[in-house]
Amino acid sequence: MSEPITIVLLLPQVLGTYGDAGNAAVLATRLRWRGIPGHVLTVGWTDAVPSGGDVYVLGGGEDAAQVLACERLRDSIGLRRALDRGAPTLAVCAGLQILGTAFTVADGTRVAGLGALDVETRPGGGPRRIGDVVADPLLAGLDAPLEGFENHGGITELGADAAPLARLRDPARGPVGAGNGTGDRLEGAVSDRGRGNVVGTYLHGPVLARNPALADLLLTRAVGELPPLEVPDGIPATTAARLRAPRRPEHELRTGARRRAGA
Ligand code: GLN
Numbered sequence: 001m002s003e004p005i006t007i008v009l010l011l012p013q014v015l016g017t018y019g020d021a022g023n024a025a026v027l028a029t030r031l032r033w034r035g036i037p038g039h040v041l042t043v044g045w046t047d048a049v050p051s052g053g054d055v056y057v058l059g060g061g062e063d064a065a066q067v068l069a070c071e072r073l074r075d076s077i078g079l080r081r082a083l084d085r086g087a088p089t090l091a092v093c094a095g096l097q098i099l100g101t102a103f104t105v106a107d108g109t110r111v112a113g114l115g116a117l118d119v120e121t122r123p124g125g126g127p128r129r130i131g132d133v134v135a136d137p138l139l140a141g142l143d144a145p146l147e148g149f150e151n152h153g154g155i156t157e158l159g160a161d162a163a164p165l166a167r168l169r170d171p172a173r174g175p176v177g178a179g180n181g182t183g184d185r186l187e188g189a190v191s192d193r194g195r196g197n198v199v200g201t202y203l204h205g206p207v208l209a210r211n212p213a214l215a216d217l218l219l220t221r222a223v224g225e226l227p228p229l230e231v232p233d234g235i236p237a238t239t240a241a242r243l244r245a246p247r248r249p250e251h252e253l254r255t256g257a258r259r260r261a262g263a
Helices: 022-032 063-074 077-084 094-099 212-223 237-244
Strands: 005-010 038-043 055-058 089-092 102-104 110-112 119-123 129-137 146-152 154-158 166-168 198-201
Touching: 005 022, 022 038, 022 055, 022 212, 055 077, 055 094, 055 212, 063 094, 063 110, 089 094, 094 119, 094 154, 094 198, 198 212
Parallel strands: 005 038, 005 055, 055 089, 089 198, 102 119
Antiparallel strands: 102 110, 119 154, 129 146, 129 166
């Protein structure tokens, strides 16, 4: 039997806003439903980050928690090694900002990031960006629209070495969210001009539960071609169909995304 695939979930106690830890569970489950042994290794505050994980997952967090988490992760040799060898990594919201070159939180504190993504985040001013997001992917290997919800104060500018993950749909057809918040309709970032394995996004949901194709893309990068997925008995047929062939029908997309002021 081959070695189980290890999904490394980083600091969910501080980077776990909106159930982002569920992304790790989705990855491990989609492996198991293909007969590939996979498990989640949760890295708590005092645990060392392993360098040999197969996929790394970071979630969102409030500003204060995000600053602490960044300082903790910046000192991690294990994570540095994993990022340097190009381990597939999903970073949501605060996670995206932490993996960038630097971020500035609402109180003006500027913090050096881990530099795995060529992005920088600054306070966007005005109301937080809160609501549902619908975006068309720009990353090769993804064809289904991405959706999720966002809640962030920071706005993220991409540098030359990062490519956007997706482009927000045309707002003329209904609210589509803010994404990176820079007014150019870009959402998320992918390392090495889109060829790298670090994927950052503002989408919660958890994003991999709502966009299983993105989960499979990360898994493919970790383990190669994936065998067909066998959904266990007892899951309703419509859900099972979507889990098997993860393309979300157009009419199910939440194009009526709500926008609310304040947080
Ligand atoms: N603290 C960050 C911001 O507000 C990230 C928020 C989050 O992870 N939801 O921009």
